[in-house]
Amino acid sequence: MVNVESTSHPTMNVLFTLLTWATVALAAMQPLGPPTKFSGKDYLVKHAIQEIENLYNSTRLDSCAKCMGALALGKTIAIEDDRVIPEILQELCKKYKWQAVCTNVYQGRNFGVEAKAGHIANVLQLIDPYGTDGEYICHYQVKKACPRPATPVFNLTGWWPEKPADLEDRLAKSKGDRFNVVHLSDFHVDLRYQIGSESNCTSYMCCVEPVYNNDARKANFTDVVLPAQKFGSYECDIPQVLLEDSLRSVATIGANKSFEFGIFTGDMVSHDLDDWLSLANVIKSEEDVYYQMKRFLGDLPIYSTFGNHDTFPYAQQAQNASGFLGEFVWNAQLSASLWKDYGWIDEATQAEAVHTYGAFGVTTKRGLRVISMDSNFWYNANYYNYWNTTSPDTSGMMKWMVDQLIEAEKNAQKVWIIAHVPTGGSTTNALPHATEVFRQIVDRFAPHTIAALFFGHTHEDQFNVYYAGNGTDNSIDNALTVGWISQSVTPLHNYNPSWRYYEVDSDTFEIMESINYYAQLHKTFEFDMDKPEIANNGSFTRVTYPPRTPDEELEWIFEYSARDVYDPDQKWPREAPLNATFWHNAIQYIISNDTGREDYLKYEYRESPFVPDGSDPEYIKNMYCYFSSGTVPAVFECQKRMNITKEIWI
Numbered sequence: 001m002v003n004v005e006s007t008s009h010p011t012m013n014v015l016f017t018l019l020t021w022a023t024v025a026l027a028a029m030q031p032l033g034p035p036t037k038f039s040g041k042d043y044l045v046k047h048a049i050q051e052i053e054n055l056y057n058s059t060r061l062d063s064c065a066k067c068m069g070a071l072a073l074g075k076t077i078a079i080e081d082d083r084v085i086p087e088i089l090q091e092l093c094k095k096y097k098w099q100a101v102c103t104n105v106y107q108g109r110n111f112g113v114e115a116k117a118g119h120i121a122n123v124l125q126l127i128d129p130y131g132t133d134g135e136y137i138c139h140y141q142v143k144k145a146c147p148r149p150a151t152p153v154f155n156l157t158g159w160w161p162e163k164p165a166d167l168e169d170r171l172a173k174s175k176g177d178r179f180n181v182v183h184l185s186d187f188h189v190d191l192r193y194q195i196g197s198e199s200n201c202t203s204y205m206c207c208v209e210p211v212y213n214n215d216a217r218k219a220n221f222t223d224v225v226l227p228a229q230k231f232g233s234y235e236c237d238i239p240q241v242l243l244e245d246s247l248r249s250v251a252t253i254g255a256n257k258s259f260e261f262g263i264f265t266g267d268m269v270s271h272d273l274d275d276w277l278s279l280a281n282v283i284k285s286e287e288d289v290y291y292q293m294k295r296f297l298g299d300l301p302i303y304s305t306f307g308n309h310d311t312f313p314y315a316q317q318a319q320n321a322s323g324f325l326g327e328f329v330w331n332a333q334l335s336a337s338l339w340k341d342y343g344w345i346d347e348a349t350q351a352e353a354v355h356t357y358g359a360f361g362v363t364t365k366r367g368l369r370v371i372s373m374d375s376n377f378w379y380n381a382n383y384y385n386y387w388n389t390t391s392p393d394t395s396g397m398m399k400w401m402v403d404q405l406i407e408a409e410k411n412a413q414k415v416w417i418i419a420h421v422p423t424g425g426s427t428t429n430a431l432p433h434a435t436e437v438f439r440q441i442v443d444r445f446a447p448h449t450i451a452a453l454f455f456g457h458t459h460e461d462q463f464n465v466y467y468a469g470n471g472t473d474n475s476i477d478n479a480l481t482v483g484w485i486s487q488s489v490t491p492l493h494n495y496n497p498s499w500r501y502y503e504v505d506s507d508t509f510e511i512m513e514s515i516n517y518y519a520q521l522h523k524t525f526e527f528d529m530d531k532p533e534i535a536n537n538g539s540f541t542r543v544t545y546p547p548r549t550p551d552e553e554l555e556w557i558f559e560y561s562a563r564d565v566y567d568p569d570q571k572w573p574r575e576a577p578l579n580a581t582f583w584h585n586a587i588q589y590i591i592s593n594d595t596g597r598e599d600y601l602k603y604e605y606r607e608s609p610f611v612p613d614g615s616d617p618e619y620i621k622n623m624y625c626y627f628s629s630g631t632v633p634a635v636f637e638c639q640k641r642m643n644i645t646k647e648i649w650i
């Protein structure tokens with residue numbers, strides 16, 4: 001029921017982001033007065049703070065004009081002295097008591113644990129405050145102060161040649177042979193997970209010390225409401241033991257299934273707050289996850305991509321052309337060298353990846369091209385994406401991907417694209433203009449060259465169908481390709497840990513089957529999650545559970561086959577792939593048949609104790625739009641078409 005990114009993020013953190021922008025959006029149309037009382041840096045800080053108040057108090061400007069004016073002032077100040085921005089934020093934080101402790105949080109990149117303010121100062125220097133840059137920032141970062149700009153129509157036809165007429169004939173045909181590939185996503189290892197700590201805490205991050213449940217405290221309950229369990233808890237990221245156990249299960253089951261390679265669609269680092277997330281801890285987490293993959297999976301090559309948590313500070317990644325890439329190169333350098341050392345990519349690919357932000361393409365032994373893209377270049381929490389939003393490709397990575405696709409097309413080669421944040425589906429976390437670029441690329445190269453796309457991020461077991469053209473004609477003949485959105489290993493929020501593998505056609509590289517494994521985490525609890533006892537204790541409703549003998553080990557078991565569940569009457573030919581047409585039919589089945597919907601939700605949550613009902617007609621309409629949209633504008637367009645009155649996260 002929840003959008004992972006909007007809730008998994010600590011409320012304070014979201015607030016912080018919004019207020020940070022809102023404030024940097026300092027404002028005021030009045031020209032700067034003469035620096036009579038102050039000089040230099042002090043003058044800038046004090047003046048800016050005064051001007052913010054003027055702006056907030058203005059009765060003449062609407063919210064969009066205030067916000068844009070504010071960005072313009074912020075830009076002027078940032079250019080004058082970028083070190084002032086963090087200081088201004090810190091002063092305002094104290095003055096308006098945005099949070100209990102203002103030191104560190106608003107300090108610049110060179111000082112404390114929180115480095116975001118420094119990156120805001122960077123981005124402010126670059127943006128066009130009165131253009132679409134300003135509109136996007138004010139919409140996405142400043143509480144929708146401006147309406148969302150119209151999706152631009154980028155003309156990308158110069159990026160690629162005409163589709164070769166003989167391509168269809170040159171493509172390999174299925175001989176009925178298959179091989180297996182494992183798909184892992186969203187580990188989120190929490191290096192300071194502590195058994196017995198509060199797993200039902202009021203604000204992030206739960207299952208670490210010292211956090212507690214405010215409601216319980218207010219009602220004078222001093223006990224932990226819901227103690228963190230050995231193998232993990234439903235509102236927490238994973239302890240080391242679950243990271244290792246999940247990979248052990250992949251190794252054990254993989255020994256029988258002979259996995260040929262693995263794809264990992266990102267997010268190694270936990271959802272911890274910025275007060276703990278330091279560059280050192282991000283590096284430690286990434287090294288840990290790569291190392292454990294190598295340790296348990298041996299010679300199995302893993303093709304990896306960065307999640308929005310796999311960078312520092314959270315979600316930030318600058319483009320080379322912005323001039324600020326230097327602060328981020330460590331990530332591609334570190335990761336590419338580990339991938340090479342572990343034998344997952346060769347030395348030439350390593351050298352390339354260092355200059356493509358960690359993105360790379362590899363050809364597997366059977367001839368499939370796997371292209372890994374860093375979705376932080378379309379993720380809406382990366383401030384650098386708000387620079388030059390009239391450009392289809394500030395990082396150059398979209399064009400880089402297209403060049404890879406053109407080369408593959410020439411060779412009649414099939415391509416899989418892996419990335420973390422889906423371009424459509426149930427998360428609208430991608431920036432609309434970037435997904436429009438992506439749409440045109442998919443429309444040009446799928447399904448003949450792009451055989452499938454793979455994502456993670458939502459933590460839920462999902463998919464989305466890309467339709468041809470602008471994606472608004474969702475008829476069966478228009479179904480183009482599929483985004484396979486993998487479930488997470490982390491149980492956050494309320495899922496059982498899970499992973500999947502695909503049976504793949506050895507010649508067409510189409511997905512023939514998706515087999516899902518999971519662990520029933522609730523059976524390792526010292527209490528019975530299936531039997532909640534609700535006690536009202538004054539102002540606090542306490543949920544308790546009867547004690548039980550917990551399973552000592554996590555058991556990883558078969559959960560379901562996509563073909564069996566979504567084609568219950570076995571109408572789809574056994575030799576036909578689970579392509580866009582199959583999933584188009586699955587959409588109809590899920591939204592129109594109670595069994596279909598209940599099964600979808602059950603597996604989306606991996607049969608945890610928290611599977612939602614989802615029978616509300618508005619819920620079903622929302623599901624329909626997420627399933628059938630490959631881009632963010634397509635989601636909004638669908639919601640309009642379906643007369644959706646309530647946006648519901650699935």
Ligand SMILES: *[C@@H]1O[C@H](CO)[C@@H](O)[C@H](O)[C@H]1NC(C)=O
Nearest residue numbers: 050051052053054055056057
């Ligand atoms: C803005 O309004 C507040 C509340 O009415 C007031 O206290 C403050 O002095 C005003 N600030 C300016 C700069 O006018």
Ligand SMILES: *[C@@H]1O[C@H](CO)[C@@H](O)[C@H](O)[C@H]1NC(C)=O
Nearest residue numbers: 153154155156157158159160
């Ligand atoms: C798009 O660009 C191509 C050349 O790159 C040009 O030939 C074509 O006319 C343009 N299309 C539109 C609609 O502007």
Ligand SMILES: *[C@@H]1O[C@H](CO)[C@@H](O)[C@H](O)[C@H]1NC(C)=O
Nearest residue numbers: 217218219220221538539540
């Ligand atoms: C909690 O304890 C404090 C101090 O003993 C008391 O004043 C307060 O009324 C108690 N609150 C509740 C909800 O019982």
Ligand SMILES: *[C@@H]1O[C@H](CO)[C@@H](O)[C@H](O)[C@H]1NC(C)=O
Nearest residue numbers: 252253254255256257258259
């Ligand atoms: C996998 O397990 C099945 C069922 O136990 C067995 O029949 C098969 O031979 C095994 N395959 C491999 C490659 O070990």
Ligand SMILES: *[C@@H]1O[C@H](CO)[C@@H](O)[C@H](O)[C@H]1NC(C)=O
Nearest residue numbers: 320321325329354355356357
């Ligand atoms: C950034 O661009 C410059 C100039 O094109 C190039 O020399 C450099 O290698 C690039 N840096 C990275 C990390 O790709």
Ligand SMILES: *[C@@H]1O[C@H](CO)[C@@H](O)[C@H](O)[C@H]1NC(C)=O
Nearest residue numbers: 321388389390391392393394
């Ligand atoms: C913005 O993007 C356009 C189109 O790619 C490019 O020509 C322009 O130089 C970019 N602007 C800046 C400030 O880099």
Ligand SMILES: *[C@@H]1O[C@H](CO)[C@@H](O)[C@H](O)[C@H]1NC(C)=O
Nearest residue numbers: 469470471472473633634637
């Ligand atoms: C999509 O394309 C259809 C038909 O080509 C057109 O009628 C519709 O307005 C387009 N919608 C959007 C959002 O571009």
Ligand SMILES: *[C@@H]1O[C@H](CO)[C@@H](O)[C@H](O)[C@H]1NC(C)=O
Nearest residue numbers: 447479480576577579580581
């Ligand atoms: C999916 O496979 C079926 C059966 O082979 C085929 O008829 C259909 O055209 C395919 N759909 C797509 C989008 O490739």
Ligand SMILES: *[C@@H]1O[C@H](CO)[C@@H](O)[C@H](O)[C@H]1NC(C)=O
Nearest residue numbers: 221535536537538539542544
């Ligand atoms: C609150 O719950 C505890 C046990 O959980 C019980 O002992 C106590 O009597 C309850 N207090 C009230 C006011 O209901």
Ligand SMILES: *[C@@H]1O[C@H](CO)[C@@H](O)[C@H](O)[C@H]1NC(C)=O
Nearest residue numbers: 200213215216225226541543
């Ligand atoms: C978690 O705590 C809240 C109160 O803060 C309570 O309403 C809820 O029932 C608790 N959940 C569980 C699973 O214990």
Ligand SMILES: *[C@@H]1O[C@H](CO)[C@@H](O)[C@H](O)[C@H]1NC(C)=O
Nearest residue numbers: 568569589592593594595596
């Ligand atoms: C729903 O699907 C099931 C198969 O899972 C089928 O048995 C049942 O007849 C369908 N119900 C309707 C109303 O079509």
Ligand SMILES: *[C@@H]1O[C@H](CO)[C@@H](O)[C@H](O)[C@H]1NC(C)=O
Nearest residue numbers: 621638639640641642643644
């Ligand atoms: C949405 O509302 C319009 C106008 O009331 C109606 O014509 C249309 O059929 C509705 N669409 C859906 C999917 O309910």
